[in-house]
Amino acid sequence: MQxxxxxxxxxxxxxxxxVGLGSLPAWAQETYPHNKLTLxxxxxxxxxxxxxxxxxxxxxxxxxxxxxxxxxxxxxxxGALGFTWFSRQKDDGSMAMVAPINPYLxxxxxxxxxxxxxxxxxxxxxxxxxxxxxxxxxxxxxxxxEALLNDIRxxxxxxxxxxxxxDGGHLSAVIMLEKLGIPKENVNxxxxxxxxxxxxxxxxDQATMTFISALGSNVIxxxxxxxxxxxxxxxxxxxxxxxxxxxxxxxxxxxxxxxADLRCLSVQQSFVDKHPDVYxxxxxxxxxxxxxxxxxxxAAEGQIGADWMGPEATAASLKNSYEIFEQYxxxx
Numbered sequence: 001m002q003x004x005x006x007x008x009x010x011x012x013x014x015x016x017x018x019v020g021l022g023s024l025p026a027w028a029q030e031t032y033p034h035n036k037l038t039l040x041x042x043x044x045x046x047x048x049x050x051x052x053x054x055x056x057x058x059x060x061x062x063x064x065x066x067x068x069x070x071x072x073x074x075x076x077x078x079g080a081l082g083f084t085w086f087s088r089q090k091d092d093g094s095m096a097m098v099a100p101i102n103p104y105l106x107x108x109x110x111x112x113x114x115x116x117x118x119x120x121x122x123x124x125x126x127x128x129x130x131x132x133x134x135x136x137x138x139x140x141x142x143x144x145x146e147a148l149l150n151d152i153r154x155x156x157x158x159x160x161x162x163x164x165x166x167d168g169g170h171l172s173a174v175i176m177l178e179k180l181g182i183p184k185e186n187v188n189x190x191x192x193x194x195x196x197x198x199x200x201x202x203x204x205d206q207a208t209m210t211f212i213s214a215l216g217s218n219v220i221x222x223x224x225x226x227x228x229x230x231x232x233x234x235x236x237x238x239x240x241x242x243x244x245x246x247x248x249x250x251x252x253x254x255x256x257x258x259x260a261d262l263r264c265l266s267v268q269q270s271f272v273d274k275h276p277d278v279y280x281x282x283x284x285x286x287x288x289x290x291x292x293x294x295x296x297x298x299a300a301e302g303q304i305g306a307d308w309m310g311p312e313a314t315a316a317s318l319k320n321s322y323e324i325f326e327q328y329x330x331x332x
Contacts (some may be wrong), residue, residue: 031064031065031066031067032064032065032067032093032278032281032282032285033093033278033281034067034092034093034094035067035068036067036068036069036070036094037060037064037067037068037069037070037093037094037095037096037282038069038070038071038072038094038095038096039053039056039057039069039070039071039072039095039096039097039098040072040074040082040085040086040089040095040096040097040098040099041053041071041072041073041074041082041097041098041099042073042074042075042079042080042081042082042083042085042086042097042099042104043073043075043079043082043099043193043194043195043196044073044075044193044194044196044197045073045196046194046196046197047194047195047196047197047216048100048128048130048195048213048215048216048261048263049098049099049100049195049261049263050071050073050194050196051216051302051304052098052127052128052263052304052305053071053098054071055295055298055299055302055304056069056098056265056286056289057069057070057071058298059289059292059294059295059298060285060286060289062289062292063285063286063288063289063292064281064282064285071098074086075193075194076193077108077113077114077193078104078107078108078164078165078166078167078193079099079100079104079105079108080104080108080111080113080114080116081114082097082099083097083099083104083105083108083113083114083116084113084114084115084116086268087114087116087120087121087268089268091267091268091270091271091274091275092271092274092275092278093267093271093275093278093279093282095267096124096265096266096267096282097265097266097267098263098264098265098266099263099264099266100130100213100261100262100263100264101121101123101126101262101263101264101266101318102168102259102260102261102262102317102318102321102322103166103167103168103171103258103260103261103321103325104164104166104167105118105121106118106318106321106322106325107166107167107325107329108166110322110325110326110329111166111329118322119269120268120269120270121266121267121268121269122266122267122268122269122271122272122311123264123265123266123311123314123315123318124264124265124266124267124282124283124286124311124314125264125265125286125307125308125309125310125311125314126262126263126264126307126309126313126314126317126318127263127264127265127290127305127306127307127308127309128215128261128262128263128304128305128306128307129259129260129261129262129263129305129307129317130213130214130215130216130260130261130262130263130305131213131214131215131229131230131231131235131259131260132168132169132172132211132212132213132214132229132230132258132260133211133212133213133214133217133226133228133229133230133239133241134209134210134211134226134227134228134229134230134241134244134247135202135209135210135212135217135220135224135225135226135227136148136202136208136209136224136225136227137202137203137204137205137208137223137224137225138223138224138225139205140205140208140209140225142208142209142225142227143225143227144227144247145227145228145244145247145248145251146247146248146250146251148208148209148227149176149180149182149251152177152182152186152187153180153182153186156183156185156186157186157188158208159186159187159188159208159209160187160188160189160190160207160208160209161173161187161188161189161190161207161208161209161210161211162190162192162198162201162202162206162207162209162210162212163189163190163191163192163198163210163211164191164192164193164194164195164198165191165332166329166332168211168258168259168260168261168321168325169210169211169212169213169260170189170211170332171258171325171328171329171331171332172211172230172244172255172258173187173211174331174332175255175256175328175331176244176248176253176255178331179253179254179255180251180253190206190207195212195213195216195217198210198212199212199216199217199219199220202220202223202224203220203223203224204223209227211230213260213261214229214230214235214238214239214260215238215303215305216261218238218303221239226239226240226241227241227247228241228242228243228244228246228247228248229241229242229243229244230243230244230257230258230260231243231244231257232257234246243257244257245257256324256328258321258324259317259320259321262314262317262318262321263305264314265286267279267282287308290306290307290308
């Protein structure tokens with residue numbers, strides 16, 4: 001897939017609402033032209049994308065003329081089954097998707113899963129940008145990344161790692177082991193199909209460690225110990241741990257800091273092309289929802305992202321992540 005200028009500008013140019021929210025045209029206040037809107041989440045219930053989708057489903061109807069919004073979960077293949085199913089649905093605006101496009105759709109496209117094509121999707125907004133954190137259960141003896149990695153090197157098969165196959169956490173772990181010259185086979189990889197089950201596993205000490213989205217993992221903070229965060233700067237208010245390259249300094253290596261989940265509201269590109277008026281109504285309503293004080297209060301209390309990046313900035317962020325995955329994904 002080529003990110004040429006024409007494709008990027010097509011994505012970016014779809015952004016409506018060049019004016020402020022206070023001067024929305026009259027059509028933006030009309031009832032949505034479908035009797036309901038379905039939000040597809042390509043993962044099991046309980047994960048971060050699912051929580052985000054259900055928050056949107058709670059507050060968006062009021063901005064769509066009381067059009068009901070429902071959430072449907074279709075998990076499997078690290079999101080690939082849901083992405084494929086979504087790409088085959090009607091492109092009339094009756095369905096949208098809430099998912100971590102980075103990394104899961106990127107990974108699925110690059111791995112050739114489901115005959116998915118990057119340009120078949122349009123990403124309205126990256127609402128919740130996350131970063132990775134390395135966690136172990138508090139019952140585990142490891143206090144530092146150095147101690148954990150030394151045990152992986154010296155005792156093959158002892159340490160297990162909970163992963164979602166092909167995601168950025170999985171890739172980050174493999175890159176780190178490769179830079180240390182530790183065979184990835186030294187780790188027992190335990191696979192899951194969503195962040196919710198993976199958090200349950202690490203909280204229950206069913207796996208030794210995990211590389212997982214940090215901002216969605218606050219619900220298990222009392223059961224786990226953070227060893228490092230995949231950031232350029234620490235975030236001690238949320239996860240009191242060194243940055244990954246600070247933690248790896250005693251081992252004399254540095255690793256790329258991959259961005260974690262960018263959870264987006266997305267639609268089919270063909271919907272944008274065929275029904276621009278309906279698309280604009282959806283985006284206008286969604287943006288108004290992000291401005292609602294009750295939604296912002298709900299999001300803050302639930303530690304759910306509520307950002308407006310818009311199509312252009314979202315496309316730019318995803319382009320950067322796509323290029324990093326394209327470089328490193330063969331290592332999996």
